[in-house]
Amino acid sequence: MPTSPAVTTRRVLPGSDRPLGATWDGSGTNFALFSANATKVELCLFDDRGRREIERITLPEFSHQIWHGYLPEVRPGQLYGYRVHGPYAPEAGHRFNPNKLLLDPYALQHSGNLRWHDAMHGYRVGHSRGDLSFDRRDSAFVMPKCVVVDPAYTWGSDRRLETRWPEAIIYEAHVGGMTLGREDLPHKIRGTFEGLADPRTIDRLVDLGVTAIELLPVQAYYDEGHLLEKDLANWWGYATLGFFAPAQRYLTPNGDPNEFKLMVHRLHEAGIEVILDVVYNHSAEGNEMGPTLSFRGIDNASYYMLGDDPRHYYDTTGCGNSLNLSNSRVLQMVMDSLRYWVETCHVDGFRFDLATTLGRQRETFSRDAILYEAIRQDPVLQTVKMIAEPWDTGPDGYQLGNFPPVWAEWNDRYRDNLRAFWKGDEGTMRQLSDGLLGSPGTFDHDGRRPWASVNFVTAHDGFTLMDLVSYDHKHNEANGEDNRDGHDHNLSWNCGVEGPTDDPEINALRDRQRRNMIASVLLSQGTPMLLMGDEHGRTQDGNNNTYCQPGEINWLDWSEDRDHGFEDFVRGVIEIRKSRPHFTEPYYLHDRPDSGAARGAGWLHPDGRAMDTGDWEDPEARSTGLLIQLAGQGSVLLLVNADHEPCSFQLPGDADRVWHRLVDTDSALADPRSNREDRGSVELPGRTLVLLEARDDA
Structure with missing residues (x-):
């Protein structure tokens, strides 16, 4: 990237400080970026391949902590980024560096892939294959670029479904994993939003009987350098770097962000809600030793919770940093992001990763925290489904049952009690009974209802249902961490043999145990959640932490030799649940x-x-x-x-x-x-x- 781009002659107008981001009005584009502590902000424009910076423009206005300017004739498709000037003073919490190209937090689309260092020689993830590929011609892609987008989309009569909570049956899935193994789909759409939008994919969900699909993170994220060095990838996506942009890896090669809207539209036509797993507790920039990609270089002291020594972060996520939601502009970004996905993309709900962090004032958690209160009173968000992962890694981080009314919560206590009971552990019946009736000991307060308990026995993080009855111990060697990663307390039982076996009695017992647990989830009071592929015996070969595995271990099996008998059983129990108000x-x-x-x-x-x-x-x-x-x-x-x-x-x-x-x-x-x-x-x-x-x- 040139350090001295061509001198611009483009006319720049003061523009508006609202809305934030790059907003095209049909004639030109308004650019607006929040930074309370910057001294200058430069807008960098790139050629249509993102390889050459062609103009660098100082935003002319600073109003209400917003840097802004209007550029006539800048149209959708324009690639851009920012360079932000200010003090580099880590001891005061400031880490400005105008040598760094930065992503716009409000960008609606990213283009290009993140290359961590020269040794990677242009690493990229294939658009629709999920494979690892190297291309030296891409070596100039040091940073992704932001894209000016026209968000217009013809929705017709589409609207959010607003399925009643008591009737909800959630299917947790991964966009890529859903269709990368579908050989009957065109190659270019496998593993993408369009692959999930294909009628053949949706028909499978309809046939099973689920009412909502909860997607692992689909907001823009990138692969960490330490994973790429081991030929692995960030599969799950819990490292967000753009709260408004869809992840590029789920777009087809033409990169149209409206493909996400098409997916939502078609799922709604089939009667299936879309719930997004969102990560507003931290960003992909990691701790103070991590890369400067966006927030850190825009205004580190505003975006992040800093430690007693401002050179370090106060982290309750285990991921190196925690976003500072006590800052009104950071809170606004999260609220704007939620409203964008609901109003512009018609999303039906959200599952919040490490939601305890979102209610913190450092060491203290409050169910009346500003974000929760903002959501509860917001005329747009108060009607969508809100699901908390009710814990984090900070002090007093386990908050199951303590979220405010209108929230549901992932109930891991239900999961563990159900596993222990069917494993045959002593003294587990009392806990089982509470879970079957919606865990009133945890949730029956403030007018909360049984649906507040999201009941599950397996989720993306941990064993699949088949592995839960096939392994006593985790087998995570493929992750390259000497099997140290992942949970050790799985409450699993291999039924007598570790891993696959030809013993018919053991396999019959495993099948019965799978039926016991899935039927328990579906016949409990509360909101049932199923893991993608559990309905037909998907296995991860005993790996209970497949966050970094981009291959078939994380794919749904679409072959004809899958476990149709178990699928039929699950479908039947779902139909029974739906038809009995009990x-x-x-x-x-x-x-x-x-x-x-x-x-x-x-x-x-x-x-x-x-x-x-x-x-x-x-x-x-x-x-x-x-x-x-x-x-x-x-x-x-x-x-x-x-x-x-x-x-x-x-x-x-x-x-x-x-x-x-x-x-x-x-x-x-x-x-x-x-x-x-x-x-x-x-x-x-x-x-x-x-x-x-x-x-x-x-």
């Missing part, structure tokens, strides 16, 4: 049945009597039944037996009461039409779940 009532159920109540729930001992304190406190107890009654809707009885020995359950009610078997994890039954049960008791083999129904009109 699982989707928005209110917490009473503690015990009452024939005079509109709704009720009670716990039964296998001998048919109500569970008492001694039953719950028995560490050897692994069998119980949950009876749920709804006036006019009949009753359902969920029976669970996590013991390796069979168990006989006495059915409640009169002898002439007719029960129908809807789900049986031993026989892989999941049929909403049900099968009549003619006996007064039910025999449950070891490690089995059964769901029965008694209809009022039977």
Whole structure:
């Protein structure tokens, strides 16, 4: 990149300090950048390939801490970046360096790839393949460039779906992983937004019965240098560098950001909401030893929480830095970003990575933090789905259940209790019972409802469901960290053999355990979430931290020899959940049945009597039944037996009461039409779940 670009003769007008970013008005483009501590801001324009800086223009105005200028005739497609002048004084928190080209935090599109150093020789990630490729001709791409964008898109009648929380069934997925393995798709759209928008992809989600897809980060991010040196990549994407721009790797080679909107549009047409996993707690710039790519060089002291020694960062994310949301302009950036994805891109909700950090004043977390309050009162955002990952790495960072009303939360306690119960651990029934009823011990306050608990047994971070029943230990050697990375406390059980086996008895037990856990998630009060590929046995070969693996280990299997039987079972249980209000009532159920109540729930001992304190406190107890009654809707009885020995359950009610078997994890039954049960008791083999129904009109 030349240090002395051509002297510009372009006419520059003062322009406006609002909105921030590069805004094209049909005649020219207004550029506006926040920096409270800069002394000068230069706008750098590049040729259409991003390889040559052709003009450098000083923004003429500084208003309300915003540097701005208007350039007539600058049109969509123009590549640009910034150089920001000011003191380089780390001891005061300032790290200005005009030699660094910086990305606009409000850019709506990036172009080009980040090259960390000369030794990489132009590393880039293939547009649609997810493969690693090297091209010495790209060696000039030191920094990506920002792109002036016309955000116009013809939405027609499209709108957010606003699916009721009690009816939501979330499918957590990765844009690339969804379709990179689809050989029937055109090569150029595999692994992209367009690949996910393809009707063949969407039909699979519709057929399964999910109501929302929660996408791992799709905002612009780049691969860390230490991963590239090991021929790995940042697969998950939790290193955001542009809160308004879609990640380039999910665009087709022509790089049109409207491809994201097309994906949302088509998913909405199919009745599926789009929820984005967003990372507003930190940026990709890392700690004080990290690269200067955007925020650090624009105004380090404003954008980041600094330590007692301002040369260092106050970090509660484990990623080197934490954004400073107590600064009104940084808060504005996050709010503007959320509104952009909702208003301009029609997104239906967000899952916030390390959301505790977003509610901090350094050591102190508050459920009334300014971001939460801003969202709650915002006329646009107060109606979209908000999901917190309720922890971070800072002091008192675990805040499950402490987020304000209108928020849902990832319930890892539910996950761990469910795993421990079906593994057969002692003393786990009480915790299981709380989770099956929506975890009221955690969420039943301030008018919160069971849907506030997002229930899952697996997620992107950890074992897949197949690996959960196939491995006792993690096997992360491929990550290049000597198997030190990833969780050690997985509460997994390999059923007798570590890894794949041809033993039919072990495989039958593994299949039953998978059915037990997935059925438990789908038949619990609360919001169920499934992990991409769990419905048909996706494995990561025992790797529980595949954040850096860009290959097939992270891809969905579209082959015809996938586990169709398990897929059918999951589809059947989802249909049962949707068709029985016992699982989707928005209110917490009473503690015990009452024939005079509109709704009720009670716990039964296998001998048919109500569970008492001694039953719950028995560490050897692994069998119980949950009876749920709804006036006019009949009753359902969920029976669970996590013991390796069979168990006989006495059915409640009169002898002439007719029960129908809807789900049986031993026989892989999941049929909403049900099968009549003619006996007064039910025999449950070891490690089995059964769901029965008694209809009022039977």
